[in-house]
Amino acid sequence: MNSVETKDVHLYYGDFHALKGITMAMKKNQVTAFIGPSGCGKSTYLRCFNRMNDLIDGVKIEGDILIDGVDIYKTNIQVDDLRKHVGMVFQKPNPFPKSIFENVAYGLRVNGTKDKRFIEERVERSLKQAALWDEVKDKLKKSAFELSGGQQQRLCIARALAIEPSVVLMDEPTSALDPLSTAKTEELIHQLKEEYTIVIVTHNMQQAGRVSDYTAFFYLGELVEYAKTKTLFTNPKDQRTQNYITGRFG
Amino acid sequence: MAFGTTSSSHKSKKLAQSAAFFIFRLLSFSVVAILLVILGFILVQGISVISWEFLTEMPREGMTEGGIFPALVGTLCLVAGSMLFAFPIGILSGIYIHEYAKDSWFKRFVKLMTNNLAGVPSIVFGLFGMTLFVNQFGFGDSILAGSLTLGLLALPVVIRTTEESLKSIDDSFRIGSLALGATKWQTVSRVVLPMAFPNIITGLILSIGRVSGETAPILFTVAAYFLPKLPTSIFDQVMALPYHLYVISTSGTDIEASRAMAYGTAFVLILIVLLANLLANWLRRYFGKKVKMN
Ligand SMILES: Nc1ncnc2c1ncn2[C@@H]1O[C@H](COP(=O)(O)OP(=O)(O)OP(=O)(O)O)[C@@H](O)[C@H]1O
Ligand SMILES: [Mg+2]
Numbered sequence: 001m002n003s004v005e006t007k008d009v010h011l012y013y014g015d016f017h018a019l020k021g022i023t024m025a026m027k028k029n030q031v032t033a034f035i036g037p038s039g040c041g042k043s044t045y046l047r048c049f050n051r052m053n054d055l056i057d058g059v060k061i062e063g064d065i066l067i068d069g070v071d072i073y074k075t076n077i078q079v080d081d082l083r084k085h086v087g088m089v090f091q092k093p094n095p096f097p098k099s100i101f102e103n104v105a106y107g108l109r110v111n112g113t114k115d116k117r118f119i120e121e122r123v124e125r126s127l128k129q130a131a132l133w134d135e136v137k138d139k140l141k142k143s144a145f146e147l148s149g150g151q152q153q154r155l156c157i158a159r160a161l162a163i164e165p166s167v168v169l170m171d172e173p174t175s176a177l178d179p180l181s182t183a184k185t186e187e188l189i190h191q192l193k194e195e196y197t198i199v200i201v202t203h204n205m206q207q208a209g210r211v212s213d214y215t216a217f218f219y220l221g222e223l224v225e226y227a228k229t230k231t232l233f234t235n236p237k238d239q240r241t242q243n244y245i246t247g248r249f250g
Numbered sequence: 251m252a253f254g255t256t257s258s259s260h261k262s263k264k265l266a267q268s269a270a271f272f273i274f275r276l277l278s279f280s281v282v283a284i285l286l287v288i289l290g291f292i293l294v295q296g297i298s299v300i301s302w303e304f305l306t307e308m309p310r311e312g313m314t315e316g317g318i319f320p321a322l323v324g325t326l327c328l329v330a331g332s333m334l335f336a337f338p339i340g341i342l343s344g345i346y347i348h349e350y351a352k353d354s355w356f357k358r359f360v361k362l363m364t365n366n367l368a369g370v371p372s373i374v375f376g377l378f379g380m381t382l383f384v385n386q387f388g389f390g391d392s393i394l395a396g397s398l399t400l401g402l403l404a405l406p407v408v409i410r411t412t413e414e415s416l417k418s419i420d421d422s423f424r425i426g427s428l429a430l431g432a433t434k435w436q437t438v439s440r441v442v443l444p445m446a447f448p449n450i451i452t453g454l455i456l457s458i459g460r461v462s463g464e465t466a467p468i469l470f471t472v473a474a475y476f477l478p479k480l481p482t483s484i485f486d487q488v489m490a491l492p493y494h495l496y497v498i499s500t501s502g503t504d505i506e507a508s509r510a511m512a513y514g515t516a517f518v519l520i521l522i523v524l525l526a527n528l529l530a531n532w533l534r535r536y537f538g539k540k541v542k543m544n
Binding site for chain 2: 050087092094095096111156163
């Protein structure tokens with residue numbers, strides 16, 4: 001089954017044609033990795049799935065984007081409902097200047113959950129899912145800023161998981177982390193696909209190899225090749241993919 | 251070349267740097283020195299007349315004796331009144347302009363207007379206040395008219411402060427909140443404003459300092475030359491510190507005799523501004539700590 005499906009998506013920043021007709025489908029409970037040289041449109045494409053591009057002035061989008069079968073640009077849906085359904089983790093950890101507990105509870109609170117017991121349970125569960133619980137369970141009331149960068153990123157993952165999205169988008173989630181935190185986060189991504197569909201942008205080819213089931217290679221706003229990760233890395237069909245994964249440009 | 255050894259080009263570079271820093275330091279010291287001399291002068295001259303009576307008594311003997319009580323109360327009323335008016339409107343406008351308004355000609359127009367408003371001489375505000383509030387609205391010379399006029403004067407400062415404080419909050423916080431399904435208003439009220447709050451507060455208090463020292467805007471709208479009683483309603487006239495100072499140093503009954511009183515008044519005025527600044531500093535640190543925690 002497909003969680004995310006796009007048909008002939010074009011995106012323009014003003015006059016600049018950033019995405020040139022992208023058609024692809026991401027399978028449910030699988031990890032899909034986006035790779036490609038800087039500026040090829042990976043983040044732009046990712047931001048289409050939770051309509052974060054709406055925040056940028058002068059963006060025009062054409063084509064169909066379906067999340068769990070619903071066309072998110074054509075159907076009359078509320079963006080905040082969509083974003084509950086499609087969570088996002090960013091390149092730089094961006095916890096709020098609130099306590100660890102309140103960071104994770106934030107998504108629940110803004111979506112109208114009042115039940116204290118329920119919030120406590122969900123916060124604990126999310127922190128456990130994000131493999132952070134043991135490190136923070138004694139200091140939930142402390143400021144999130146007191147955590148290390150790697151811990152902050154896992155907190156942001158927990159924060160995204162707390163509202164139980166079905167899809168989690170991750171834009172270079174480990175690029176600001178040390179190797180140990182990166183390893184932890186990768187392990188986490190592996191476990192999370194049991195419950196979530198994950199789309200991850202990465203510049204690290206090994207990482208794509210380690211965590212993803214499918215990999216898509218983008219180049220200059222086009223989807224060049226999309227296949228099972230193993231296939232794409234061992235037996236690329238397109239010369240440009242071949243060049244990129246062997247490090248001949250990038 | 252090994253580390254630690256100094257070539258001649260190194261030496262001359264260092265010399266140039268030391269010379270430049272020396273001049274900068276000298277200049278900044280002299281600015282501070284001038285400020286200290288002014289403050290010290292007023293302090294020394296004024297402190298001798300400062301007493302409990304000076305603060306709590308009515309002026310007597312053609313304002314050469316007694317205290318400044320009604321002027322002090324008047325200034326406090328005007329500050330409170332103008333802030334009551336300028337804070338809510340200014341803060342809400344600032345939030346609207348920075349967080350909501352799309353980059354359109356309207357937004358640019360509003361920004362241009364607030365910037366221009368900030369540069370308008372305060373006497374013009376005085377005339378405007380007199381025409382609109384005193385005459386047109388029929389408030390007469392009153393605390394209400396004076397407060398509104400001072401509030402108008404403070405408005406651009408409050409708007410700008412709010413805008414600047416909001417601008418300093420990194421967009422990643424807004425984006426993080428929106429990505430969790432928060433609405434724009436939830437994002438602003440729960441994440442952005444608490445973070446910007448310490449800086450907004452500081453700006454507001456600094457604008458109080460500005461307002462409390464203004465003479466021109468209250469000249470035709472509220473200030474009384476001599477009125478040795480306290481106001482009972484917002485439609486009463488009051489004395490005010492800056493105008494009182496002006497009066498007893500330029501057109502009092504006996505300027506020489508009230509010289510000491512003038513320094514005392516100036517001292518109190520400066521003290522108010524200084525206290526406001528200290529309070530601003532303290533609040534910023536207090537809320538700065540608190541905001542990370544809740
Ligand atoms: N807000 C924007 N306004 C205008 N152009 C933009 C904007 N964001 C991105 N672009 C342009 O769109 C193209 C794709 O950018 P995008 O950020 O999606 O690339 P990316 O593949 O994520 O790159 P990176 O690997 O460096 O993150 C780039 O050429 C970029 O300059
Ligand atoms: Mg990117």
